Amino acid sequence: MNAFLTQSFTPKKLNGLALKNRFIKAGTFEGMSPQSAVSSALCNFHGRIADGGVAMTTIGYCAIENDGRLHENMLYMHEGIRNDLSTLINTLHSKDCKVSGQMGYGGGFSKNRHRQRKRPLGPSFGINMLGVAQGMLFCDAMTLQDIDRLVKRYGEAAAFMQSVGFDCLEIHFGHGYGLCQFMSPKTNRRTDLYGGTLQNRMRLPLRVLESVRKAVGDDFPVIGKISLTEGVQGGLDYDDALEIARLLDQGGIDGIVTSGGTSTMNPMIMFRGDNLLQPMLKAEKSPLMRMMLRLAGPRLFKHYPYEELYFLEQAKRLREVVNCDLIYVGGASNNNSFATLMQAGFDFIQLGRSLLSDPDLPLQAKHNPGYASRCLHCNECVATIEHAQGIHCTRFDS
Ligand SMILES: Cc1cc2nc3c(=O)[nH]c(=O)nc-3n(C[C@H](O)[C@H](O)[C@H](O)COP(=O)(O)O)c2cc1C
Incomplete structure (x- = not known):
């Protein structure tokens, strides 16, 4: 086995x-x-994911509060789920798998009907793209008090997550969600200390990082997922990502996950492969939303054919500006890619669709150097997000 491939199966510490x-x-x-x-x-x-041999699984989109959820079918961090969450985490620990929790906050983007506030809150007043079909047309701009409260809430959610047994927290800074909306000149039109220059637009994300760090202590792993590019004109791009990564590193992050795209404006850059429009149209229950998808879909769902390691070249550039760990994500599905990522200096590899279709990928790949995930990048799994059964691979469900 090639030495770099062997390296991908060796242990490593992430902040201890x-x-x-x-x-x-x-x-x-x-x-x-x-x-x-x-x-x-x-x-x-x-x-099932733990049984397949990953070192750590990530519970996706753990909203930091009820109003931060994109819709009702999402976890939000509160005492009512303490026991069940602890039991889940303990079970995964007994399978020799660590557990990370992704801290999410939707900002001005939500169709959660169980919100306390009438409108979701983002950096600036605007259209709530996700809620339109539910009659939740607009989002409001956060006041300075709202910002202070949000920073505090991130800290409280982080303390809760640490206390229930999570081993690591992943703050979501990307994909067009709340913190990314502040970072992006496309969605942040504020004229106060939280808008304008990139330094100002990073003020809230950095305060959030500080609040989470203070809550969990220096020895607890805190990583962050960023969008290397939003893929839209006037939005964040690859050069901004270098400065964003540098600031997060300086702010004490332990690792950066190198994703891309925005759910609202250019999702396909994140999930390269077959176009999502047709599966989304098939899955969408609301006639109004279907009509909107038909109208806006061709512009929103651009064509990005699948390539292995599609973020590699841009993600590698971060190594020149940060000392923290780098965690690659985006089209890693076989042993050649794992070896390439180790050789390029990445510390960890995140796997999304390749594990949905083939949870045993790490175990199998370890014993068979020619092994590749059977994922076809058809992206039908993405359209199962609101399926009664939850997400699954529509081709090879196991
Ligand atoms: C069904 C599905 C749901 C996803 N949900 C999230 C999510 O909740 N949070 C997130 O940061 N990324 C989410 N993603 C994106 C993945 O984490 C990952 O960035 C993307 O799929 C590219 O990696 P891959 O090529 O290994 O799949 C999702 C992807 C899929 C396929």
């Missing part, structure tokens, strides 16, 4: 947390938490 190999399940919102319940489906899903 011993991981048995370099494979981490990427956060893929599971769609298995009606009314924020830690369902048996969610437990079975992560149990």
Whole structure:
């Protein structure tokens, strides 16, 4: 076996947390938490991933509060789920798998009907792209008090997550969600200290990082997922990502996950492969939303054919500006790619779709150098996000 490939199966520590190999399940919102319940489906899903040999799985999109959820079928961090969440995490620990929680906040983007506030809150007033079909047309701009409260809430959610047994927290800074909306000149039109220059637009994300760090202490792993590019004119691009990564590194992050795209404006850059429009149209229940998808779809769902390691060249550039760990995500599905990533200096590898279709990928790949995931990048799994069964591979469900 090539030395770099062997390296991907060796242990490494992430801020003191011993991981048995370099494979981490990427956060893929599971769609298995009606009314924020830690369902048996969610437990079975992560149990199956743990059995396949990853060092750490990620529970996708753990909203830091009820109003931060994109919709009702999402976990939000509160005392009512403490016991069930602890039980899930303990079970995964008994399978020799660590557990990361992805801290999400939707900002001005939500169709959660169980919100306390009438409108979701983002950096600036605007259209709530996700809520339009539910009659939730607009989002409001956060006041300075709202910002202070949000920073505090991130800290409280982080303390809760640490206390229930998570081994690592992943703050979502990308994909067009709340913190990314502040970072992006496309969605942040503020004229106060939180808008304008990139330094100002990074003020809230950096305060959030500081609040999370303070809550969990210096020895607890905190990583962050960023979009290397939003893929839209006037949005964040690859050069901005270098400065964003540098600031997060300086702010004390332990690792950066190198993703891309925005769910609202250019999702396909994140999930390269077959176009999502047709599967989304098939899955969408609301006639109004279907009509909107037909109208906006061709512009929103651009064509990005699948390539292995599609973020490699841009993600590699971060190594020149940060000292923290780098965690690659985006089209890693076979042993050649794992070896390439180790050789390029990445510390860990996140796997999304390749594990949905083939949870045993790490175990199989370790014993068979020619092994490749059977994922076809058809992207039909993405359209199962709101399926009653939750996300699954429509081709090879196991
Ligand atoms: C069904 C599905 C759900 C996803 N949900 C999330 C999510 O909740 N949070 C997130 O950061 N990324 C999410 N993603 C993106 C993945 O984490 C990952 O960045 C992307 O799939 C590219 O990696 P891959 O080529 O290994 O699949 C999701 C992806 C899929 C396929």
